[in-house]
Amino acid sequence: MQASLETTSNIERRLTIGVPAQEIDQAVQKRLQETARTVKMNGFRPGKVPMSVVKRRFGDSVRQEIVGEVMRDNYIKAIQEQDVNPAGWPRFEPKTMEEGKDLEFVAIFEVLPEIELGDFSKISIEKPAAEIGEKDVDNMIDNLRRQQATMKSVKRKSKNKDVVLIDFKGFIDGEEFEGGAAENHKLTLGSGQMIPGFEKGIVGGKAGEELEIEVTFPEDYQSEELAGKDAKFEIKIHDVQEPQLPELNAEFFEKFGIKAEDEAAFRAEVQKNMERELKQAISNKVKNDVVEGLLESTEVDVPAALADQEIDRLRKDAVQRFGGQVDFQQLPKEIFEEQAKRRVKTGLLFQEVVKKNDLKADAAKVDAKIQEIASTYEQPEEVVAHFNSSPEQKQQIESAVLEDTVVDLILEQARVKEKKMKYEEAIQAGQQQQG
Numbered sequence: 132m133q134a135s136l137e138t139t140s141n142i143e144r145r146l147t148i149g150v151p152a153q154e155i156d157q158a159v160q161k162r163l164q165e166t167a168r169t170v171k172m173n174g175f176r177p178g179k180v181p182m183s184v185v186k187r188r189f190g191d192s193v194r195q196e197i198v199g200e201v202m203r204d205n206y207i208k209a210i211q212e213q214d215v216n217p218a219g220w221p222r223f224e225p226k227t228m229e230e231g232k233d234l235e236f237v238a239i240f241e242v243l244p245e246i247e248l249g250d251f252s253k254i255s256i257e258k259p260a261a262e263i264g265e266k267d268v269d270n271m272i273d274n275l276r277r278q279q280a281t282m283k284s285v286k287r288k289s290k291n292k293d294v295v296l297i298d299f300k301g302f303i304d305g306e307e308f309e310g311g312a313a314e315n316h317k318l319t320l321g322s323g324q325m326i327p328g329f330e331k332g333i334v335g336g337k338a339g340e341e342l343e344i345e346v347t348f349p350e351d352y353q354s355e356e357l358a359g360k361d362a363k364f365e366i367k368i369h370d371v372q373e374p375q376l377p378e379l380n381a382e383f384f385e386k387f388g389i390k391a392e393d394e395a396a397f398r399a400e401v402q403k404n405m406e407r408e409l410k411q412a413i414s415n416k417v418k419n420d421v422v423e424g425l426l427e428s429t430e431v432d433v434p435a436a437l438a439d440q441e442i443d444r445l446r447k448d449a450v451q452r453f454g455g456q457v458d459f460q461q462l463p464k465e466i467f468e469e470q471a472k473r474r475v476k477t478g479l480l481f482q483e484v485v486k487k488n489d490l491k492a493d494a495a496k497v498d499a500k501i502q503e504i505a506s507t508y509e510q511p512e513e514v515v516a517h518f519n520s521s522p523e524q525k526q527q528i529e530s531a532v533l534e535d536t537v538v539d540l541i542l543e544q545a546r547v548k549e550k551k552m553k554y555e556e557a558i559q560a561g562q563q564q565q566g
Contacts, residue, residue, distance in 0.1 A: 134209040142241045142432045145217060148205050151236040158197045163189065167326040198228055206238045219436020241414050241434035246483040251430025251544035256420040259413050260549040261557035268402050270555075272379070275401070279386060280374035288335045288370045291321035295333060302363045311356075311362070315369065328354070333366060342366040360409025365440045388509070407507070409554060414535075421538050422477050423544065439464075442473035484537045492529040492536065500528050 166183045168178050175184075202223050210217060221240035230236060282294055290516055295318050300313025310489065320330050320407040332344030344364050352358040377383050384391045391397040445467040484490070501518045505511035518524050 132205050132208060133225050133522050134205075136213045136215065142218070142244050142434055144217075144242055145219070146206065146209055146215075146238040146240070148202075148236055148238065150201055150210055152231055152233045155194075155197060155201060155234050156230070158201065159190075159194050162193045162197060166193065179546065186408040191467045194228075194230065198225065199436050201234065201239070202236050209238075216243050217241065218434035219440070241436055243350060243434065243494040244428060244432040246431060246479060248480070248487065249425070251424075251428075252531070252546070253320050253428060254421065254541060255425030256417055256424070256431060257422075258417050258540065258547055259557040259560055260554045261409060261413075261552045261554050262285055262435075263409060264555050267405065267554040268398055271401055272398065272404060273376075273389060276376040276379075277374055277384075279377050279383065282372040283375050284338070285373045286338065287371070287373055288337050289320060289368070290334060292374065293320050294318065294338070294372040294374070295320060295368055296369045296372070297333070298369070298388055300365045302365075303357070303360050308357065308362075311364075329364065331365075333368070336366075336368045338368055339529075340368050341369070353399050389516055392541040407485075409557060412535065416557075417542070418534075421541050421545070422480075424475070424476050424541070425480045426476060429480060431479055433472045437473050437475045438468070441474050442467045445471055468554050481534060481537050484540065487538060490533060490536050490540065492532040496532045496535075497525070497529050500532055501525075504528075522547070528546060 135147050137145040137147070137562075140293060141147055157493045163182065163185055166189055167180055167182055170180055170185060170189075171177055172180050172184070172188075175181075184440055202225070206221060206223075211231045212412060219260065221238040224237045224239065225238065226235040246317035277292070285293075297316050297318060299312060299316065300310055302309075318324060318333070320334055322330070324330070326346055326348055329344065332346070334340075334343065336342050344366065346362055348354075348357045348360050350359045379397065382393070384397050389400045442464050446462045446464075449462060502511075502517055502520075505514035506546065508514045518528060525542045
């Protein structure tokens with residue numbers, strides 16, 4: 132085998148490989164002999180088909196198989212000899228394949244990019260600083276009660292947090308517009324489900340009343356045809372329902388997996404969960420700022436093979452979220468391309484930080500992470516045992532801990548500024564950074 136490597140771009144390589152004709156011909160002859168021993172053909176006993184007949188019938192397909200295998204095997208040998216690290220499987224382009232001639236082919240592939248990390252001290256991080264107050268806990272418990280509330284029709288004027296059953300019809304410049312009408316639509320007042328001014332215009336209305344309200348669509352509204360336009364809505368209120376909140380008792384507590392004897396114990400558990408969520412939200416926000424800083428400070432060429440792999444993962448995730456009713460390959464690649472490239476870049480940058488700084492997942496931190504996850508379950512000891520007995524599951528925890536280690540290292544050098552936020556603001560900031 133002869134091989135020569137050519138660099139055609141920062142990450143693309145062309146490997147030209149030559150294989151002696153004798154090696155191909157011997158492999159073809161051996162495969163044909165194996166075929167002759169097992170092939171069944173009319174007019175011949177098994178194993179007695181003449182080689183000339185076998186070659187005439189199967190020669191071309193056998194040669195094609197052998198050439199494919201030889202290209203694969205010699206490519207693997209060549210990249211080991213050339214000491215290159217492909218990012219994916221190559222594209223083979225045969226140059227000569229005729230019988231009796233040396234085989235020559237080109238393997239075109241991408242390699243992992245060489246990365247020169249930027250200056251971490253120039254990365255700016257905004258870290259939320261928030262505390263959980265009694266009012267935050269009150270609001271959370273109120274939200275939990277409303278999740279379990281029953282509804283009761285009332286004759287009074289509607290107010291925020293009531294649910295109204297309405298018909299509505301929208302007009303712009305006196306003309307109805309598409310998507311601006313609905314019948315028997317349930318709406319929780321104050322939920323922010325509708326455009327600004329819509330829900331506020333219904334507050335104070337009673338069942339049986341007909342209202343007319345004027346609103347303006349936001350400038351950044353999702354529909355360009357409606358963005359910034361003034362609209363008028365005709366609304367008929369069929370029903371006003373008031374939520375009947377459940378009592379804070381053991382039966383209610385158990386619906387959320389909390390075994391508490393009284394309200395004080397329940398509040399303590401709720402606050403503990405809120406503290407976990409707040410910690411995770413802050414971590415998400417900080418990690419996203421770290422990623423943004425890395426991406427801005429470092430150029431990374433993305434191998435197409437890695438991007439395609441990530442696109443397929445995103446497609447499959449999307450199919451699962453929608454109930455698995457479609458083949459993931461039917462989803463257009465383009466809608467996932469930007470997110471996929473970002474993920475690949477982030478992964479390559481984190482790997483480079485790990486390699487340059489010889490980072491490892493600390494065993495104590497891995498155990499602590501497993502304990503933290505297990506503490507949210509009723510039988511934490513079973514969860515710990517599950518992680519410790521499953522190498523694949525534990526590997527995922529180790530990867531997460533290693534990512535946290537990368538973030539911590541960059542935070543030590545970056546410009547970190549704390550920003551005071553309310554609990555809800557901090558949670559929202561963290562949620563916006565997920566995915």
